Amino acid sequence: MLQAPDLPSIFFYIIFHGLPITLILTAHGLIWGFLIGLLLALMRVYGTREIEWVAIAYEKVFRGIPLLVLIFLFAFGVPGLFWFIDPLYRTLAAVILSLALRSGAYQSQILRGAILSVNPGQQLAARALGMSRLQAFRYVVMPQALRMALPSWSNEYAVVIKDTTFASAVGIIEMLRVTFRVVANNPEMLFPPLVILAIIYLIFTYPITRFFGERQTQKLKDLGLGG
Amino acid sequence: MEKPLLQVKNIWKAYDELQVLKGVSFDVEEGEVKVIFGPSGSGKSTLLRCINMLTPPDKGTVILQGTNLMDSDTNLNMIRSKIGMVFQHFNLFLHLKAIDNVSLGPRRVLGLSKDEATERALDALIQVKMEKWADHYPAQLSGGQQQRVGIARALVMNPVLILFDEPTSALDPELIGEVLQVMLDIAKSGTTMVVVTHEMGFARAVATEMIFIDEGVIVEKGTPRHFAISPETERAKQFLHRLEVLYGHHEELLEPEDKEEGNS
Amino acid sequence: MIQVLPRWLEDLLTVLSYSDELIAGLSTTLSLYFTALIMGFFLGLGFAIGRQYGGIITSRISTAYIELIRGTPLLVQLFLFYFFPYSLSATLELLGLLPLPLDWSIQIIGPGGQVITILNHRILTCYLMLGLNSTAYQAEYLRGAIASVSAEQLLAAQSLGLSRAGGIRSIVLPQSLRRVIPSWSNEAAYLPKYTVVAYFIGVEDLFAAAHFIVARTFLTLTTYLLVALIYLVLVTVISRILDYVHDRTKIPGL
Ligand SMILES: Nc1ncnc2c1ncn2[C@@H]1O[C@H](COP(=O)(O)OP(=O)(O)O)[C@@H](O)[C@H]1O
Ligand SMILES: [Mg+2]
Numbered sequence: 001m002l003q004a005p006d007l008p009s010i011f012f013y014i015i016f017h018g019l020p021i022t023l024i025l026t027a028h029g030l031i032w033g034f035l036i037g038l039l040l041a042l043m044r045v046y047g048t049r050e051i052e053w054v055a056i057a058y059e060k061v062f063r064g065i066p067l068l069v070l071i072f073l074f075a076f077g078v079p080g081l082f083w084f085i086d087p088l089y090r091t092l093a094a095v096i097l098s099l100a101l102r103s104g105a106y107q108s109q110i111l112r113g114a115i116l117s118v119n120p121g122q123q124l125a126a127r128a129l130g131m132s133r134l135q136a137f138r139y140v141v142m143p144q145a146l147r148m149a150l151p152s153w154s155n156e157y158a159v160v161i162k163d164t165t166f167a168s169a170v171g172i173i174e175m176l177r178v179t180f181r182v183v184a185n186n187p188e189m190l191f192p193p194l195v196i197l198a199i200i201y202l203i204f205t206y207p208i209t210r211f212f213g214e215r216q217t218q219k220l221k222d223l224g225l226g227g
Numbered sequence: 228m229e230k231p232l233l234q235v236k237n238i239w240k241a242y243d244e245l246q247v248l249k250g251v252s253f254d255v256e257e258g259e260v261k262v263i264f265g266p267s268g269s270g271k272s273t274l275l276r277c278i279n280m281l282t283p284p285d286k287g288t289v290i291l292q293g294t295n296l297m298d299s300d301t302n303l304n305m306i307r308s309k310i311g312m313v314f315q316h317f318n319l320f321l322h323l324k325a326i327d328n329v330s331l332g333p334r335r336v337l338g339l340s341k342d343e344a345t346e347r348a349l350d351a352l353i354q355v356k357m358e359k360w361a362d363h364y365p366a367q368l369s370g371g372q373q374q375r376v377g378i379a380r381a382l383v384m385n386p387v388l389i390l391f392d393e394p395t396s397a398l399d400p401e402l403i404g405e406v407l408q409v410m411l412d413i414a415k416s417g418t419t420m421v422v423v424t425h426e427m428g429f430a431r432a433v434a435t436e437m438i439f440i441d442e443g444v445i446v447e448k449g450t451p452r453h454f455a456i457s458p459e460t461e462r463a464k465q466f467l468h469r470l471e472v473l474y475g476h477h478e479e480l481l482e483p484e485d486k487e488e489g490n491s
Numbered sequence: 492m493i494q495v496l497p498r499w500l501e502d503l504l505t506v507l508s509y510s511d512e513l514i515a516g517l518s519t520t521l522s523l524y525f526t527a528l529i530m531g532f533f534l535g536l537g538f539a540i541g542r543q544y545g546g547i548i549t550s551r552i553s554t555a556y557i558e559l560i561r562g563t564p565l566l567v568q569l570f571l572f573y574f575f576p577y578s579l580s581a582t583l584e585l586l587g588l589l590p591l592p593l594d595w596s597i598q599i600i601g602p603g604g605q606v607i608t609i610l611n612h613r614i615l616t617c618y619l620m621l622g623l624n625s626t627a628y629q630a631e632y633l634r635g636a637i638a639s640v641s642a643e644q645l646l647a648a649q650s651l652g653l654s655r656a657g658g659i660r661s662i663v664l665p666q667s668l669r670r671v672i673p674s675w676s677n678e679a680a681y682l683p684k685y686t687v688v689a690y691f692i693g694v695e696d697l698f699a700a701a702h703f704i705v706a707r708t709f710l711t712l713t714t715y716l717l718v719a720l721i722y723l724v725l726v727t728v729i730s731r732i733l734d735y736v737h738d739r740t741k742i743p744g745l
Contacts, residue, residue, distance in 0.1 A: 064723035073712070158561070
């Protein structure tokens, strides 16, 4: 670290050293969470009572436990959980697993709502054309559901990227941890690095939630979806 | 004599306790236009959905071109691709432009290439006079325009039979004419149609036979002329009278030569 | 004869022998939760009304506050809030002003004249920051509910001769407060989980208790599972209660 760093160099230092891991955690959490969420949503919408019950139970459990507890549980509670991974990356894997399992529970709700809001008449029309159930889902329900999910998704993205800060507790060098490194090296500057971190977060959340929250919602309304 | 295109025999259907269809039978010959009418809740929509098995009947048989659709080894998706369906509320795919709504079936069900499917879709849109609106999304179209796209979506599959479920009853009165006109054109080109509608003008113009359904049974059958002049059952008489009071006539929407017949 | 207990049960009993720590931690967690929820509700209501009905400045400020809080991680907010007084006194010192030993705490003068700290800097930081954070989220839910009560309702109230404030208070709010319950339940069920941030600045909440137990016993799996279960039960009970309240307060026909 430079001596008596100026604010822009703190900004870039945090971005340079912390952002990659923050984004990796976020992307993995969201993508795996999406796959889990999609599976759960399908289980809930199309499954038998028993299958639906399993999905509901999953959601309840992972929406009820703090992320930090999940992280510690998977990082330290189950040694050998990631025996197949280089020990260097096991904690990272535990964090990703926690983020994904929890995000899956929330994304399931988002997707389920979106799937249910596609009016059933369109599925009927697709079936009447001779499409199989799967085709009707793939070409008619899913494209609309994914679009309708976008605004809620942007919120979920914001939740996940903000919550990657919890990974700092188990030693992952994400942006918050890097910020504390700056603070440790420059004890006289307690406050500015944290303010800069907050600004970085704003840059990575606000434009996206705003774009999807407002512009996309308007676009959906223009399509006659979701309004 | 040649076998009928479609044979519907003794169809029964119940939703839980509610017995909706109680033994409905009729045949549809090739090139025929069957008009089905009757009070709301009498089971007309259910009957149409039983014909293409979107709602499988509890009992009875449906035979299309010699294939029994109730057989468990019948490929229903293949059969459905040969039966067009037009819905009361259009049910267009909201995320697709008009042209893509129409080409989706040819592409995904008939397996045509994108270009071929689009070309065919455009032909179908021309048939319903909607080619100018090909690039519009459903939400940008009026109800009448949406319904014409819905008809094109059925036409494009070259179906042997098209089912219409009250295609004009969700439309504002001034938009009904354009849809009926398209349906007339299709009927006159020899397409076999089963149409649930209360548009008596349309029925008089092209129906080969009309079927009056009430409470899940066929109460009376006859030509448009028969129902216009001498309906036999009290229920049909009353219902037709109510229709006239409620809806009036849309004869003025039809072309001159139809009008004369309609006024008879 | 000595009955040998299964291993997991033995572990569980060992962890449960720290029930004092667990209970103390849980009560801290609960007090953080309820304080933040209640504080967030009243402040959030203020911000929601400010954003919806306030003049341009009030509504801008409310909006900015809500977006700032929602756009940044709670942990970062917590640390900022935690360090703020230190940073402030450091700055004052730098400027040659009186270096006050600043921190957030509530103290009273005891009967003997001695200073008693009721809430120390750490815990007070948590109470306030969790509350301020929840304020923003609750404000958004409340505003959504207020906006969903049609503007005509307020016009109708005013046409009866009610003032604008009177209309908001007696017509708009009663309706929106009922409507907000389902979405507000989300925040109410989110918040208990986020009280774990307290652990990061050394407050002895439930999670810190777990940490303490792990340090003593090394029973990581049992401890973290047990704590996970406690949080789960807590969140479930809260959701159930809110569902019940929602059922009881529904406006018939809506
Ligand atoms: N999917 C369904 N589940 C349960 N009841 C239904 C369903 N579809 C239709 N019904 C009931 O069956 C009866 C006939 O409906 P329908 O066939 O739509 O009549 P129509 O088209 O003649 O108005 C009505 O009482 C309706 O409520
Ligand atoms: Mg119907």
